[in-house]
Amino acid sequence: DSGVTQTPKHLITATGQRVTLRCSPRSGDLSVYWYQQSLDQGLQFLIQYYNGEERAKGNILERFSAQQFPDLHSELNLSSLELGDSALYFCASSTPTGGSEKLFFGSGTQLSVL
């Protein structure tokens, strides 16, 4: 167990809908990252939050947004969903060590858009 909690594990919805994915980082970790992994694809970095503030953006669509709350949990909001948004969404947390990031991933949310 990595200590990173993601809910829900599975989500099935229809095109055009909006969903919210939730992540709680490891105790003491200030950074939360969101990644998208499509079938047989690598890990695509979406966005990073650090202590409540957006720190970095990757390949995140404008239909997607995220936030990190004072208790450091984070939510990823996906709206106007399309079939191509079906993927495994991972949250990860870290505390910088020695100038680099050791990421600890949650178990992921499998999103299926029908």
Added chain:
Amino acid sequence: GENVEQHPSTLSVQEGDSAVIKCTYSDSASNYFPWYKQELGKRPQLIIDIRSNVGEKKDQRIAVTLNKTAKHFSLHITETQPEDSAVYFCAASIGPGANNLFFGTGTRLTVIP
């Protein structure tokens, strides 16, 4: 930005044989190189990492080597076992923050009993 290439994309070995996965990176400023293992349907897990001031690191049956001059690093798994079957991702980091951590495209390793 950094570009990480990983080869091969798939690899099959007989149980007990060794497996080698290679990655190259483009940015000479990269100084941290982790490897993640992702079993089917599960989360990526950090299995070993190496910093740029070290040429080799071992942990039981796995080892990572780094050649800074050539800008490539490799994962070596010896005495492979069926439970080593997974997708392995290399990554290179040029500094703190996930925006500075770049993943390879993954290698699907299958260990045949």
